[in-house]
Amino acid sequence: MENNTASIKRKRKVEFLKERKALEDEITSEPQESVVTRPWPIVYRPEYNVHFFKLEKLHPFDSKKWKHIFNYLVEAKFITQDNIIEPQEVSEEQLLIAHTEKYLKSLKWSFNVAAISEVCPLVAVPNYFVQKCYLRPMRYHVGGTLEAGFLALRRGWSINIGGGFHHASETKGGGFCAYADISLLVKLLFQSKSISTAMIVDLDAHQGNGYEKDFMNETRIFIMDVYNKRIYPRDEKAKEAIRCRIELAPYTEDQHYLEKIEAGLERSLRSFCPDIIVYNAGTDVLLNDPLGLLAISPQGIIRRDELVFMKARERRVPIVMLTSGGYLKQTARIIADSILNLADLGLISR
Ligand SMILES: [Zn+2]
Numbered sequence: 305m306e307n308n309t310a311s312i313k314r315k316r317k318v319e320f321l322k323e324r325k326a327l328e329d330e331i332t333s334e335p336q337e338s339v340v341t342r343p344w345p346i347v348y349r350p351e352y353n354v355h356f357f358k359l360e361k362l363h364p365f366d367s368k369k370w371k372h373i374f375n376y377l378v379e380a381k382f383i384t385q386d387n388i389i390e391p392q393e394v395s396e397e398q399l400l401i402a403h404t405e406k407y408l409k410s411l412k413w414s415f416n417v418a419a420i421s422e423v424c425p426l427v428a429v430p431n432y433f434v435q436k437c438y439l440r441p442m443r444y445h446v447g448g449t450l451e452a453g454f455l456a457l458r459r460g461w462s463i464n465i466g467g468g469f470h471h472a473s474e475t476k477g478g479g480f481c482a483y484a485d486i487s488l489l490v491k492l493l494f495q496s497k498s499i500s501t502a503m504i505v506d507l508d509a510h511q512g513n514g515y516e517k518d519f520m521n522e523t524r525i526f527i528m529d530v531y532n533k534r535i536y537p538r539d540e541k542a543k544e545a546i547r548c549r550i551e552l553a554p555y556t557e558d559q560h561y562l563e564k565i566e567a568g569l570e571r572s573l574r575s576f577c578p579d580i581i582v583y584n585a586g587t588d589v590l591l592n593d594p595l596g597l598l599a600i601s602p603q604g605i606i607r608r609d610e611l612v613f614m615k616a617r618e619r620r621v622p623i624v625m626l627t628s629g630g631y632l633k634q635t636a637r638i639i640a641d642s643i644l645n646l647a648d649l650g651l652i653s654r
Contacts, residue, residue, distance in 0.1 A: 468628025508586020
């Protein structure tokens with residue numbers, strides 16, 4: 305798949321990045337916070353995981369995906385619960401920055417939540433349980449995205465082991481996305497004057513129509529979206545917000561996919577200089593994913609994440625990664641392997 309010259313070039317680039325990182329650490333080392341004791345800028349807590357009194361078994365998703373990613377990273381002796389960041393639940397006040405009051409009130413009806421979560425029997429579940437078992441975990445994910453976003457600005461990179469609800473907008477949820485964490489993060493970063501420009505790189509198999517609707521005509525935000533053109537949501541109006549649009553045919557394979565992404569990233573970063581990259585790293589592009597309908601190998605996903613981190617890190621643009629869609633049983637393992645690969649290459653470090 306990859307010729308020798310490309311492989312040598314890549315290795316040289318990684319070496320170069322490692323050397324520069326070492327130099328940066330020497331210059332900016334903070335004596336009060338040792339590299340050994342400071343936490344990894346990785347955000348997670350056990351409350352992320354969804355449970356519906358076994359109703360989740362009616363859904364094609366691995367509803368404990370986030371726990372599985374965390375467990376793999378712990379097994380690999382990469383992190384522990386004590387050396388990562390535990391986020392707070394997002395507050396109602398914060399949610400109102402991204403959502404209308406009317407929309408948030410609509411979530412008090414199980415019928416509406418059942419439509420968003422695509423777990424139909426939820427219609428019959430009292431809202432108290434819907435809040436506890438689905439919406440509350442989702443609010444922790446959103447808190448995680450916010451925490452990770454601000455962390456990326458301080459540390460250069462961060463990963464929320466959840467989040468990435470790119471179908472939710474100010475007034476509407478859908479496709480398993482109840483809260484618009486990406487829109488909320490970007491709005492909060494602007495509001496706090498932490499950034500003046502942002503780039504969203506969305507490589508989930510689906511079009512990110514939620515934040516696209518929220519950021520229509522927003523010149524401070526550059527949206528690059530790569531998705532399967534034949535699947536949900538096919539939101540033509542929302543597509544107008546995309547500045548680098550790459551539409552893939554069903555069952556696209558690694559080589560074409562990676563070439564398109566690399567060229568798209570180069571083009572985007574040449575024409576726009578962001579203060580942060582929000583990377584929506586959905587893994588439903590995986591071969592045999594029944595929702596994404598693409599044909600990317602596990603190695604292809606790992607290489608993809610590597611490319612995005614390399615482009616961000618070589619330009620010193622802070623990057624925050626969200627894991628978004630992709631809920632096959634093998635997905636958690638691939639995400640964990642990808643994070644370990646980023647660390648092996650020196651693209652992320654403590
Ligand atoms: Zn998706």
